[in-house]
Amino acid sequence: MNARRTAAAAALVLGAAEVGLIVFTATRSFPRGLIAVGLLICAGVAGWKALLHRGPTRLAFGVGGAVLLVGFFVALAVGGIMFEAIIAFVLFVLAAAAARAAFRIRVPLPAAPRPERPVVVWNPKSGGGKALSAHLDDEARARNIEPIELRPGDDLVELVRNAVANGADALAAAGGDGTQALVATIAAEFDLPFACIPAGTRNHFALDLGVDRNDVVGALDALVAxxxxxxxxxxxxxxxFVNNVSLGLYAEAVQRSGYRDAKIRTLLETIPEYSTEDAAEPMLEFTGPGGVQGRRATVIMVSNNSYRLGTVIGSGTRPSIDDGEL
Structure with missing residues (x-):
């Protein structure tokens, strides 16, 4: 608790220092500081417009945004406030890091009975080979956990059900969130313990569970102790599903063949199809709570419990995943 309080105090002090520096610099260098801020805002708007279009229009907005961004840095240099801008950015990063540490939740958990025949199903290709790099199969055997490798053509559900039929009394999945959902479903069906091994690309489920996403081997310990x-x-x-399901832009991008190898490029190619008045793809319509009609939605997402949105710290994460809410 003392460490969290110290981190919270540090975040407040650093944040106040950043605000004070910005106000002081803007007052001292008026109107040059205001011009720099205006250029940065315009660069951001141009970048957003570039995302919403394609072809020559995207190129024009992209080039315009780049020019405005260069102008922003030139304004900082000419105005003699480059050093202050760098210090303000550093203070922001430090304040964000301290706030993240302050809000990190560690919940004491009751000890679980040690399983006698734990099994981990692992995908060697998931997360760019993260499980392979961690020597997950050897580490699992060292903990008396049976590793079952998911090979091309294997039926994941069949593998897990066979493991349960052969006496597995605890399950773990080392792979992406889709793999986690399938194995967790079977664990819930048979009321077996389940451990999430963060061997995928993003590991969103592991993040919201409080699992260290950089410690693949450590998550194995959670299965047995x-x-x-x-x-x-x-x-x-x-x-x-363990995280969310979506319709619209993101769902369309994920299903495209090039998404896994070029995520950003695929998203950029998909955005104009859903985000402009003359979009080629139909916009989504839905009926919300209370019968409210929604039209021209770009994305509809249903999440397993609520996400934090619009905050610097913790945005895109779920404070709780046991509230029973969609």
Whole structure:
């Protein structure tokens, strides 16, 4: 608790110092500081417009945004406030890091019974080979956990069900969030302990569980000597998910063949199809709570419990995944 209080105090002090520096610099260098801010805002708007278009229009906005961004740095240099801008940015980064440490939640968990025949299903290709790099199969055997490798053509559900039929009394999944959902579904069906091994690309489920996403091997320890926590699984059209399901722009991009190898490029190619008045793809319509009609939605997302949105610290994460809410 003392460490969290220290981090919170540091975040407040650093944030106040940043605000004070910005106000002091803007007052001392008026109107040059205001011009620099205006150029930065215009560069951001141009960049956003570039995302929403394609072809020559995207190129024009992209070049314009780059020119404005260069102008922003020139304004800082000419105005003699480059040093102050760098210090303000450093203070922001430090304040954000301190705030993240202050809000990190560590919940004491009751000890779970040690399983006798734990099994981990692992995908060697997931996360760019993260499980392979961590020698997950050897580390699992060292902990008396049976590793089952998911090979091309294998049926994941069949593998896990066979493991349960052969006596597995605890399950773990080392792979992406789709793999996590399938294995967690079977664990819930048979009321077995489940451990999330962060061997995927983003590991969003692991993040919201409080698992260290950089410690693949450490997560194995949780399967055999960890605490127990019950969390929610959500379902749509008979399929269980651990994070969210979406319709529209993101769902379309993910399904495209080039997404895994070029995520950003695929998203950039998909955005104009859903985000302009003459979009080629139909916009989404929906009926929300209370019968409210929604039209021309770009994305519809249903999440397993609520996400934090619009905050610098913790945005895109779930404070809780056991509230029973969609």
């Amino acid at each position: 960890g605490g127990e926590r019950r969390v929610d699984l959500a379902e749509v059209n008979g399929r269980v």
